Amino acid sequence: xxxxxxxxxxxxxxxxxxxxxxxxxxxxxxxxxxxxxxxxxxxxxxxxxxxxxxxxxxxxxxxxxxxxxxxxxxxxxxxxxxxxxxxxx
Amino acid sequence: xxxxxxxxxxxxxxxxxxxxxxxxxxxxxxxxxxxxxxxxxxxxxxxxxxxxxxxxxxxxxxxxxxxxxxxxxxxxxxxxxxxxxxxxxxxxxxxxxxxxxxxxxxxxxxxxxxxxxxxxxxxxxxxxxxxxxxxxxxxxxxxxxxxxxxxxxxxxxxxxxxxxxxxxxxxxxxxxxxxxxxxxxxxxxxxxxxxxxxxxxxxxxxxxxxxxxxxxxxxxxxxxxxxxxxxxxxxxxxx
Numbered sequence: 001x002x003x004x005x006x007x008x009x010x011x012x013x014x015x016x017x018x019x020x021x022x023x024x025x026x027x028x029x030x031x032x033x034x035x036x037x038x039x040x041x042x043x044x045x046x047x048x049x050x051x052x053x054x055x056x057x058x059x060x061x062x063x064x065x066x067x068x069x070x071x072x073x074x075x076x077x078x079x080x081x082x083x084x085x086x087x088x089x
Numbered sequence: 090x091x092x093x094x095x096x097x098x099x100x101x102x103x104x105x106x107x108x109x110x111x112x113x114x115x116x117x118x119x120x121x122x123x124x125x126x127x128x129x130x131x132x133x134x135x136x137x138x139x140x141x142x143x144x145x146x147x148x149x150x151x152x153x154x155x156x157x158x159x160x161x162x163x164x165x166x167x168x169x170x171x172x173x174x175x176x177x178x179x180x181x182x183x184x185x186x187x188x189x190x191x192x193x194x195x196x197x198x199x200x201x202x203x204x205x206x207x208x209x210x211x212x213x214x215x216x217x218x219x220x221x222x223x224x225x226x227x228x229x230x231x232x233x234x235x236x237x238x239x240x241x242x243x244x245x246x247x248x249x250x251x252x253x254x255x256x257x258x259x260x261x262x263x264x265x266x267x268x269x270x271x272x273x274x275x276x277x278x279x280x281x282x283x284x285x286x287x288x289x290x291x292x293x294x295x296x297x298x299x300x301x302x303x304x305x306x307x308x309x310x311x312x313x314x315x316x317x318x319x320x321x322x323x324x325x326x327x328x
Contacts, residue, residue: 038110042235044208045169046208048115
């Protein structure tokens with residue numbers, strides 16, 4: 001993701017947090033219940049991360065309330081907003 | 090000169106992070122992908138020196154690199170800026186840098202082509218290996234992500250991309266061609282998920298785009314790990 005996109009996401013989180021939160025919730029609602037606690041994402045670093053949809057939803061929600069999304073997860077947020085954001089405009 | 094048609098395949102597998110989907114642990118996914126690469130290499134008459142699980146440790150890797158003198162080094166495990174890990178997250182190959190590396194051994198990878206499925210090592214280790222006369226280094230910076238959700242188009246997509254890059258080299262493609270193949274395969278799966286309406290799409294697009302952007306190549310792009318003779322023989326056998 002380029003800097004311009006990162007700035008757009010940062011601006012959205014900062015100025016329209018409710019809109020972003022609704023998009024995340026809409027995505028989360030579509031996930032089958034039996035998948036919520038199963039890992040879906042992992043990274044292969046020395047300090048590797050393994051995350052479930054519930055972990056991702058919790059972290060994104062917390063960060064939006066603090067208006068501070070990590071660079072690492074900005075890409076996920078961009079994809080969620082692209083897919084689920086329009087319905088909440 | 091390192092030997093063409095010969096490779097060391099370092100494939101640790103230990104209970105690292107609990108997953109519990111297709112496989113129990115995260116390392117099992119890399120082991121699964123590595124199994125396919127090694128089987129393919131054997132099928133293509135590539136001389137395979139496999140170090141798996143408890144054998145995937147520094148001393149044995151060094152012995153194999155010295156003894157077999159392979160042109161190809163395949164690694165699939167966790168990584169850091171200046172380190173490729175072995176069994177149990179042990180330090181297998183490292184150069185001076187971010188993480189403690191009391192005994193740098195990256196020069197063991199000089200005159201070789203390296204294909205690693207791990208995080209971050211393209212930051213410090215990749216350039217250091219090329220500086221030490223390594224031929225080519227294909228790795229990732231900063232992260233290498235995988236979907237651990239089960240499905241042909243989920244964890245299977247990463248298997249397809251990652252094993253395909255190694256297979257391209259084993260087929261006799263140049264390092265540049267293999268790198269481009271991997272990029273095109275990421276593009277294929279990104280396009281697939283851009284046209285998929287499922288809830289998995291945002292996560293898959295995120296991971297695939299990150300890996301696509303994080304894929305790096307250093308060193309020569311015209312190097313091969315197969316001898317001309319083998320490539321011609323295989324072409325004849327396939328016609």
